[in-house]
Amino acid sequence: MSQEEASLEARLEEQAEFDPPESFVEQANVTDPGIYEEFEENWPDCWERAANLLSWDEAYDTVLEDDDAPFYEWFTGGELNASYNCLDRHVEEGAKNRAAIKWEGELGETRTYTYGELLNEVEAFAATLRELGVEEDDIVTLYMPMVPELPIAMLACARIGAPHSVVFAGFSADALATRMNSADSEYLVTCDGYYRRGDALDHLSKATEGLESVEHEVEEVVVVDRLGEALEHSLADGHHDYDELVAEHEGASVDPVSRDAEDMLFLMYTSGTTGKPKGVKHTTGGYLAYTAWTSHAVLDVKPEDTYWCSADIGWITGHSYIVYGPLALGTTTVMYEGTPDYPEKDRLWEIVETNRVDVFYTAPTAIRAFMKWGSQYPDRHDLSSLRLLGTVGEPINPRAWKWYYQHIGGEECPIVDTWWQTETGGMMITTLPGINTMKPGSAGPPLPGIDARVADVNGEEVDPGEAGYVTINNPWPGMLRTLYNNDERFISEYWEEYSDEEADEWVYFPEDGAKLDEDGYVTILGRVDDVINVSGHRLGTMEIESAVVGVEGIAEAAVVGGEHDVKGEAVYVYAIPEDGYEDQEAELEEQAEQAILDSIGPIAKPEQVLFTHELPKTRSGKIMRRLLEDIASGNELGNTSTLRNPEVVDEIAEQVESD
Numbered sequence: 289m290s291q292e293e294a295s296l297e298a299r300l301e302e303q304a305e306f307d308p309p310e311s312f313v314e315q316a317n318v319t320d321p322g323i324y325e326e327f328e329e330n331w332p333d334c335w336e337r338a339a340n341l342l343s344w345d346e347a348y349d350t351v352l353e354d355d356d357a358p359f360y361e362w363f364t365g366g367e368l369n370a371s372y373n374c375l376d377r378h379v380e381e382g383a384k385n386r387a388a389i390k391w392e393g394e395l396g397e398t399r400t401y402t403y404g405e406l407l408n409e410v411e412a413f414a415a416t417l418r419e420l421g422v423e424e425d426d427i428v429t430l431y432m433p434m435v436p437e438l439p440i441a442m443l444a445c446a447r448i449g450a451p452h453s454v455v456f457a458g459f460s461a462d463a464l465a466t467r468m469n470s471a472d473s474e475y476l477v478t479c480d481g482y483y484r485r486g487d488a489l490d491h492l493s494k495a496t497e498g499l500e501s502v503e504h505e506v507e508e509v510v511v512v513d514r515l516g517e518a519l520e521h522s523l524a525d526g527h528h529d530y531d532e533l534v535a536e537h538e539g540a541s542v543d544p545v546s547r548d549a550e551d552m553l554f555l556m557y558t559s560g561t562t563g564k565p566k567g568v569k570h571t572t573g574g575y576l577a578y579t580a581w582t583s584h585a586v587l588d589v590k591p592e593d594t595y596w597c598s599a600d601i602g603w604i605t606g607h608s609y610i611v612y613g614p615l616a617l618g619t620t621t622v623m624y625e626g627t628p629d630y631p632e633k634d635r636l637w638e639i640v641e642t643n644r645v646d647v648f649y650t651a652p653t654a655i656r657a658f659m660k661w662g663s664q665y666p667d668r669h670d671l672s673s674l675r676l677l678g679t680v681g682e683p684i685n686p687r688a689w690k691w692y693y694q695h696i697g698g699e700e701c702p703i704v705d706t707w708w709q710t711e712t713g714g715m716m717i718t719t720l721p722g723i724n725t726m727k728p729g730s731a732g733p734p735l736p737g738i739d740a741r742v743a744d745v746n747g748e749e750v751d752p753g754e755a756g757y758v759t760i761n762n763p764w765p766g767m768l769r770t771l772y773n774n775d776e777r778f779i780s781e782y783w784e785e786y787s788d789e790e791a792d793e794w795v796y797f798p799e800d801g802a803k804l805d806e807d808g809y810v811t812i813l814g815r816v817d818d819v820i821n822v823s824g825h826r827l828g829t830m831e832i833e834s835a836v837v838g839v840e841g842i843a844e845a846a847v848v849g850g851e852h853d854v855k856g857e858a859v860y861v862y863a864i865p866e867d868g869y870e871d872q873e874a875e876l877e878e879q880a881e882q883a884i885l886d887s888i889g890p891i892a893k894p895e896q897v898l899f900t901h902e903l904p905k906t907r908s909g910k911i912m913r914r915l916l917e918d919i920a921s922g923n924e925l926g927n928t929s930t931l932r933n934p935e936v937v938d939e940i941a942e943q944v945e946s947d
C-alpha cells in the first residue's frame with residue numbers, strides 16, 4: 289500500500305459518519321427529508337405513492353384492508369399484471385429499443401434483450417406454457433441457474449397468472465423435490481447446466497433425480513439448453529426442449545391476464561426454525577408496488593441507468609432487485625452467470641467498467657472476499673460510472689463498509705446497507721441515499737412508512753445503546769401474505785411473539801436482534817432463532833441436523849453457526865457416534881457431509897464436523913447451542929454451571945482448536 293493510501297485508510301478508519309456527496313443528492317430520486325413525516329401523517333394512504341409507480345387495469349378501492357389482521361390485504365379491488373408492468377408499458381411508452389436485460393456468461397459471451405425483444409420472448413414462452421396446459425393459478429417450478437431464460441420464464445408465468453416457485457440452482461435434488469411436493473407443482477422448467485470457474489456443470493441430472501422423488505404426477509418438464517455441445521444430454525421421454533417450443537411460438541401474442549392485487553405472484557421457499565422450509569407467498573399488487581418503490585427511493589434507479597445486483601435470482605434479492613423492481617421501473621438490469629474470481633479476481637469490476645454500471649448492489653460476504661483479494665483488482669478498472677452502492681443479506685462490519693466506499697465507490701458513492709428478509713418482500717431499514725447521513729455498520733432508520741422498532745422481550749422499546757429485538761408494528765405492502773397452505777404456521781412464526789390478539793394489535797417479529805442509537809439508527813445484530821446466515825444465504829440448522837442424524841452410525845447431532853471472517857457465519861456440526869462406530873469417524877464425517885450435500889446443497893457444507901461422546905446439555909436435557917456457537921466462534925465461554933455435563937465443554941473446545 290502506498291503512503292498516500294495508508295493515510296487515507298487511517299483517516300477513514302476514524303470517521304464514523306459520512307454524508308451523501310452533493311453530486312449524488314442533486315440528482316437523487318428522493319431528496320426531501322419531509323418524506324418521513326409525510327408518510328407517518330398520511331399512513332396508510334402514503335402507500336399510494338408506491339402504487340402510483342404501477343399501471344393498473346382496474347383501480348383499487350382501498351389501500352389497506354385490515355379487517356382480518358394479520359391477514360392484511362393491500363390495494364384491494366385493484367387489478368394488474370406484473371409482466372405488463374415490467375414490459376408492455378415500457379414498449380408502449382417508446383422504450384422498445386432500450387436494453388432490459390444485459391446478460392454475461394462466465395466464459396464471456398453476452399446477450400442483450402431490449403424491452404421489445406424481451407416482450408417477444410416472454411409472449412412466446414407464455415404461449416408455450418399455455419399449450420403445455422398451464423392454467424391460471426397453477427404453480428410452475430423454475431429450477432434454473434443465472435440464464436436469461438429464468439427471468440423470461442418468471443415473466444411468462446406472471447403474464448398468464450401462474451405463480452412461479454423458483455428453486456435456487458445450487459440446491460440439491462432432494463431440496464427441489466421437497467419444494468415441488470409442498471407446492472403441488474406439476475410443471476418444471478429447468479436447464480441442462482451452467483459454468484462455474486470454467487467448468488460445465490451438469491444441472492439436468494440433479495433435476496431428473498429430484499423429479500423421481502416428487503410424489504404427484506408432474507405434467508410437463510421443459511429444459512433450457514445452456515451448454516450446447518459442452519454437455520451432451522438426451523432429453524427424457526416427454527421432456528421438452530425450450531428453444532424448440534419457443535421457436536414454434538415465435539410471434540405469438542398473449543394478452544396479459546388481469547390479476548387481483550392480492551393474487552399470488554410467486555412462492556419462495558425459505559428456511560425457518562423447523563426442518564421444513566416455509567413457502568412464503570407474495571402477491572401481485574403489494575409486492576410489485578413495494579419493490580418498484582424501494583428500487584426508486586433506495587436504489588435510486590432511473591430508466592436510463594445500467595443497474596446491477598450481483599445476487600442470484602434463486603433468492604429473494606434476485607426476485608425483487610434483479611427482476612421485478614428494476615424492470616417495473618424500465619431500467620437496464622445486468623445478470624452475470626458465474627463467480628467473481630473467474631478467470632481473475634477482477635471479473636466484477638470488468639463488468640462494471642464495460643457496461644458502465646451506475647448502481648451496484650451486493651452482499652457483505654462478497655465485499656469481504658474482495659478486501660481479502662486486495663484493491664489491485666478494482667484499481668485495474670475505471671469504476672467512475674458508479675453512482676450508488678448497496679449491500680444486503682447480513683451485517684456489514686465498518687471496515688468492509690469503508691473498503692467498499694473507498695475502493696469501489698471512490699468516496700463518491702453513498703452506500704445503502706439494506707435490512708430486509710424474504711418475508712418482507714423488499715427493503716425495510718436503510719438510509720435514503722439522497723437524504724441521510726451514513727453510519728458504517730448501522731443499516732439506518734426504518735424507511736418512511738415502516739414502523740420498525742427495537743423492543744425488549746415484553747415489547748417495550750429499548751433505550752438507545754441497549755440491545756433488543758426488531759419488531760415491525762405496522763403492516764407494509766410488500767409483506768408476505770401467508771405461508772403456503774399453512775396459515776397457522778404463519779401466525780405462530782411471525783405474529784404470536786409480540787401481538788395482542790385480543791386487542792387486535794398485530795406486531796410482526798422478524799427474529800433479528802438489534803441495537804438502536806440516539807438518532808434512531810438500527811444496527812442489526814443477527815438472527816435470534818435457529819437460522820444461520822452463511823455468505824448471506826439463509827439456512828435452517830434443523831434442516832442440516834436432520835440430514836446428519838439420517839446417517840447410519842450417528843446417534844445425535846447439533847448444528848450451529850460459528851463466526852467466519854469472509855462468510856459471516858459458517859456451519860459447524862457436533863455429532864455423537866453410535867456405539868460401535870467410534871473408530872469410524874473419518875467415514876462418518878464424509879457421510880455426514882454427503883448427507884448435507886444431498887439434502888440441501890454445497891452452500892451448507894460444514895466448516896468442521898466434530899465427533900464427541902457427549903453434547904453439552906442442560907439439566908432438562910436440552911442441547912446448549914449457545915455454548916457450541918461460542919466454541920465454534922472461539923469466544924470466551926460463559927457460565928457452564930447450569931449444565932448437566934460441564935466437563936464436556938472444555939473437551940470439545942480443545943478438540944476444535946486442535947482439529
Ligand code: PRX
Pocket residue numbers: 558604605679680681682683684705706707708709710711731798799800812814815821824825826
Ligand atoms: O438476519 C437478517 C439478515 O438476513 C435475514 C433474512 O434472510 P433472507 O430472508 O434470506 O433475505 C436475505 C436478503 C434480504 C434477516 O433476518 N439480513 C438481511 N439484510 C441484512 C441482514 N442483516 C444485517 N444487515 C442487513 N442489511
